[in-house]
Amino acid sequence: MSEAETGTETKGETGTETEHGAESEADGDLRRVGANPDFWYPVALARRVRPMRVVAAVFADQRIALYRGRSGAVHALEDRCAHRQVPLSMGVVEGDTLRCCYHAWAYRGDGRISQIPYLSKGDGRPPRGVRGYPVREAYGLVFVFPGDPEKAEDTPLPELPAFSSTTYKTMTFSRTVRCHYSFMHENLLDMNHQFLHRGVVGKLHPQLLGYETSPRSVEARYLFTHAGGKRNPGAGLLAAEGIRGGDSADVMTIRTEYPYQTLDLVPENADHPAFRLWAVYVPVDAEQRTCHAYGLLMIEKPRVSAALQLAWPLIRRFTERVFAEDRKAVEAEQRAWEEQGEDRNHEVFPLILDVRKVLRTNGVPVRGRR
Amino acid sequence: MSEAETGTETKGETGTETEHGAESEADGDLRRVGANPDFWYPVALARRVRPMRVVAAVFADQRIALYRGRSGAVHALEDRCAHRQVPLSMGVVEGDTLRCCYHAWAYRGDGRISQIPYLSKGDGRPPRGVRGYPVREAYGLVFVFPGDPEKAEDTPLPELPAFSSTTYKTMTFSRTVRCHYSFMHENLLDMNHQFLHRGVVGKLHPQLLGYETSPRSVEARYLFTHAGGKRNPGAGLLAAEGIRGGDSADVMTIRTEYPYQTLDLVPENADHPAFRLWAVYVPVDAEQRTCHAYGLLMIEKPRVSAALQLAWPLIRRFTERVFAEDRKAVEAEQRAWEEQGEDRNHEVFPLILDVRKVLRTNGVPVRGRR
Amino acid sequence: MSEAETGTETKGETGTETEHGAESEADGDLRRVGANPDFWYPVALARRVRPMRVVAAVFADQRIALYRGRSGAVHALEDRCAHRQVPLSMGVVEGDTLRCCYHAWAYRGDGRISQIPYLSKGDGRPPRGVRGYPVREAYGLVFVFPGDPEKAEDTPLPELPAFSSTTYKTMTFSRTVRCHYSFMHENLLDMNHQFLHRGVVGKLHPQLLGYETSPRSVEARYLFTHAGGKRNPGAGLLAAEGIRGGDSADVMTIRTEYPYQTLDLVPENADHPAFRLWAVYVPVDAEQRTCHAYGLLMIEKPRVSAALQLAWPLIRRFTERVFAEDRKAVEAEQRAWEEQGEDRNHEVFPLILDVRKVLRTNGVPVRGRR
Known part of the structure; x- marks a missing residue:
């Protein structure tokens, strides 16, 4: 979908965003909006679905049995035997x-x-089967299409050219986070939360350069300057020639393109990203108060590619620490929402108001149980 | 109750069971049917109620304090002090x-x-006491009558002649299972679930010989043949001259006679059971989503009775393993029911449809809390 | 407030208490009455709020961030950032x-x-802030005023002259108890529960000498005689010249003066207390089914004050054991209430009926969540 088609409007930092000043109360509670199932969502790491094995997966309380048969292909079935509802993921x-x-x-x-091994003539008429999900394997992940299966064919998988590029190497993340997926989108898009990571990354000063909003996306560009304080070696390695000393100035582009999210970091004077992150937050339970985050962090290989190999564990530790801090914040937000029974956020940052609208208008009513 | 009195009808495997093809939706959800309290239910192992001691027991969230006083008799009281509702099972x-x-x-x-040690003239009028339950000790179990106490006298305890017979030795089971008691009845009666135990008992082929249904009972007879695969030594020992090699053919009779269940195994060419199981599944919580299974497995002593002594631990380990597999299945069924909020079973086996009807028509509405 | 002002009436043990015989059903369930927030309640030990640090506290599900700034003063804020509701107690x-x-x-x-570090001209209008609570430090505790802040100034902190007296030394208690605060008041006021402590204190015979009731208070006086049995050395030490052998007779005065409770023990022939307890039970959750008990036990120093130093650990162990038994009882009461869904107590002791009325009429409706 091109920007023209979707009516993207570009806003500078001084633009009038008065229309973002308040969300109408009629908008409903964003934390009760379900993820639109008519997209491809990863539900397992591909290597976890071993040959001739079955594993349990889930999308918003739809339990799914993934199995890899003799042909090597992965199949995705409703994880309930039609007979007595026992999980097929306990099967063979x-x-x-x-x-x-x-x-x-x-x-x-x-x-x-x-x-049905024991069915006799006089027995009751058996059911025809269980729901089968469209399933695809890509980027080391198993994607299913939990929505209307007729739409699966025409709905593209996310495109990640860097994944298969020889100039990037990918680090994969898979973590359950006890919060509504919308908190994750807001977390990444609002880079003013660098204070949260002060202990890990030191004093970073993010400056919003501008942002663009379309009915399905919000994209923000920040200029990052390092204002001193502790530096994490992992951070330095991550942005090899990227985030450096106080004199550096890198451009970070973060984009929610429903339902996925990406982050590109282009170092000063460079013409392509030092790293690119692709992420999606897959709802787990019926109320969608827990999500599972899958992330692919594609890091540019340095000229001496063995250096990246050596730095790999450091980079992983760094990203894990940053993620742990984000998790602490978003899970605190979810707990507050549950205790307050509603979304009482008072947002002042216009692009966050925009992404809330994107998540709300592209989502579906949450089903809940019963 | 004779079969004639209760209108038992005998059905062969080729009988027309079209009337079993579907349960009417008006039947209500079997998993919301409570166990009829107007029967004797065990609530503790007799040896656990030691002299001059009190223990906590329960029937469907009715908390019961069992104590054995100086006379040696066991008493069963409502487990709430009339004063401030503190459990009497914490008492002396x-x-x-x-x-x-x-x-x-x-x-x-x-x-x-x-x-009441400290009651004075001016104090309020005290309550008269708490509910006392009819209680009986038999078969190493303490039975109470949780229903209408006037019916207790005329309601017989289950009759287990093999228990006191010198030719049988009894192994006692007591296990909490997180499922509605009806799943337990269906599990044992439907011997087509032998696939579940393939790792423990090898390939058993059960063939339904016929079954009988009355308003209060369902009884099924299966022919068991061993079709190869792993054999468990415990299984062999259990059916001493019973379940043997591929050439054996034993007859297993399983009967739900509300609210109890029995299983007899008669080896080929024998005229009496090699073992007999009596079991009951006592609801624990108000919603009856958990039950406590009590089982008495009466095993025929071999001619050299010391052999049974030696085999005892092996037999126990074998039965524990089989029971653990059953538990895994029935607890998965209960979880599915809770997630789906209703019984979505699609049953095709006629005698299971019959036992569902027996459990439904003999049961009572579940109370739930408040 | 003097007794005359509040209409205190003195009753002997033989007085007519018929008016206490039953509580009107219209009175509502005492366990659903909330603690009146228009009083000073401790929510933390003062030493736990260290300089330049913030800690999380709570009053009936109102989360409170306590922090001690550069000035040394403690501040109490609503524990939710106005922006995204993240706890301020996670802050700096x-x-x-x-x-x-x-x-x-x-x-x-x-x-x-x-x-707000990053707020720009075009951004939304930020909120003004969060709720601040009146806060005072006294007796080693941090008190907040969770109710109408305009009433804080005129509402006195409890007065504990023994705390700062040189003749008493104070032992501080801080424990979470999973019960409604009313069970705690009833527990301490009804000394007929000494049976509960028979293992720790031996056979104590409490005799009610009389009690007084006012709209805000109930005060009971008991004569304690020791009737033999095990004696705990801690108990002996606690009442140095107090609770002694079978020939001793000490007077215990217990008073609920809403919302606090005190207990004074005056040994036979003495003219001042051997020890004084001050306690309050602060609701934790919205339904007030859990409270946090803060206690200050002020013990008279013996002539050789080093003796108290030596006895301190024994006294603490003794009081912990007594408290553990009380906790077991009151938490059992709370569980019974939750299982029964209502207060089914059948009280016969007139002064307990009185304290129930005091707690009910001085309390407020419990809010619960949503």
Whole structure:
């Protein structure tokens, strides 16, 4: 979707954003908006779905059994035997079928029943099967399409050219976070939260250069200058020629393109990113008060590529520490929401008001249980 | 109750069970049907109620204090002091009375207050006491009658002639299972679930010979043949001359006679059971989503009775493993029910449809809390 | 408030208390009555609020951030950043302001926002701040006034002359108890519960000498005689010349003066207390089903004051054991209330009926969540 098609409007820092000053009360509570299921969502790391094995996955309380059959392809079935609702993820892979552990009903990869071992003539008419999900393997992740299966074909997977580029190396993240996915989008887009990471990254001064909003996206550009204080070696390594001393000035571009989020860091004087992050926050429970964050951090290889190898554990430790601090904040936000019973945020940063609108208008009503 | 009196109908495997094809939606959710309290239910192992001691027991959230006084008899009282509702099971046995731990109110075995140590003339009128339950000790268990006490006298305890027979030795089981008791009845009656135990018992092929249904009971007969695979030594020992090699063919009779369940295994060419199981699943919580299973496994002594002594630990380990697998399945069923908020089972096995009807029509509405 | 002003009536043990015989059903459930917030309540030990640090406290689910700034004074703010509701207790003290950990908004001690580091001209209008609580430090405790702040000035802190007296030494208690605060008042006032402590204090016989009730208070006087049995050395030490052998007779005066409670023990032949306890039970959660007990036990120093030093650990262990038994009882009462869904106590002791009325008429409706 090009920016022209979606009506993107570019705003400078001095633009009039009075229309963002308040969200209408009729907008409803953002934390009760469900993630739109008509997109591809990762629900497992591909390597965790080993050959001839089945694992349990989930999208917003839709339990999904992922299994890799003899053909090597991964199948995704509703994780409930049609018979007695026992999870099929407790079952056994036989060839390209999945057999329930309890009474041994067998299912094909599309969810149709292939065998009920003991069925007799006089017995009741069995059900036809369980729901099968469109499934694709990419970027080391297993994606499913939890929404209307007819839309799956025409809905593209996210495009991550850097993933397969020889000039980038990818670090994969997979973490459960006890908060609504919207807190994650707001966290990353509002770089004024660098105070939270002062112990890890030192004093960073983010300056908003401008941002753009479309019905499906918000993109913000920040100029980052380092204002002294502790420096983390991991941070330095991460942005090899990027975030440096007090004299550096790097440009960070963060974009929510529903339902995904990306972050690119282009060092001063460079013409391409030193690293690129792609992330998505997959709801876990029915109320979507917990999400599972999948992240792909694609880091440019230095000229001596062995250096990256050596730096890898340091970079991972650094990113884990930053993520742990973010998690602490967003989980505190979720707890506050649960205690207050509603969203009482008082937002003043215009682009965050914009991303809230994007998440609200592209989302669906949360189902909840019963 | 004879079969004639209760209108038992015998059905062969080829009988027309079309009437079982679907349960009417008006039937209500079986998992919301409470166990009928007008029966004798075990609530403790007799040896756990030691002389001059009190223990806490429960039937469907009715908390019960069991104590054994000086006379040796066990008494069963509502487990709430009439004064401030503190559990009497925290109290002290004195002679044949039970004294609350808090302000020392004392109760007789029938629940009437025998003393309030500090009551003065001007004080308020005290309550008369707490509920006393009819209680009986049998088969190493303490049974109470949680329903209408006037029906207790005419309601027989289960009859277990093998328990006191010199030719059988009894192994006792007592386990909490986090599921509605109905899942337990269905589990044992539907022997097509042998796939669940494939790792422990090898490949068993159960063939339904026929079954009988009455308003209060369902009884199924299966022919068991061993089709190869791993054999567990405990299984072999359990059915001494019973379940053997691929050439064996034993007859297993399983019966739900509300509210109890029995299983008899008669080896090929034998005229009496190699072992008999009696079991009952006592609801624990108000919603009856957890039950406590009591089982008595009566095993025929071999000619050299010392052999059974030696085999005893192996048999126990084997039955524990089988039970652990069953528990995993039925607890998964309960979790599915709780997540789905209703019973979505699609049953095709006619006798299971029959036992569902027996459990529903003999049960009572579940109370729940408040 | 003098007794005359509040209409105190003195009752002997033989007085007519028929009016106490029953509580009207219209009275409502005492366990749903909230603690009146228009009093000073301790919410932390003063030494736990270290210089330049912030700690989380709570009164009935009102989360409070306590911090001690450069001036040494303690400030109490609503524990929610006005921006995104993240707890300010996760923040950082800077001078006499408190800065939120997330986007670095800064607050003054009265709750007004002093700085939002990144706010631009075009941004939304920020909120004015968060609620600030009146706060006072006394007796080693931090007191806040959770109710109408205009009433704080005229509401006195409790007066504890023994605390600063050179003849008494104070032992401080701070414990969370999972029960409604009313159970704590009833526990201490009804000394007929000595049976609960029979293992620790031996056989104590409490005899009610009389009691007085006013709209805000109930005061009971008991004569304590020791009737043999185990004696705890800590108990002996606690009442140095107090509770002694079977020939001793000490007078214990227990008083609920809303919302506080005191206990004085005057040994036989003495003219002043051997020890004085001051206690308050601060609700923690919205439903007030958990409270935090703060206690100050002021013990008279013996002539050789080093003896008290030596006895201190024994006295602490003794009081901890007694408190553990009380806790077990009152938490059992709370669980019973939760299981029964209502207060089914059947009280017969007139002064307990009186204190129930005091707690009910001085309390406020419990808010609960949402």
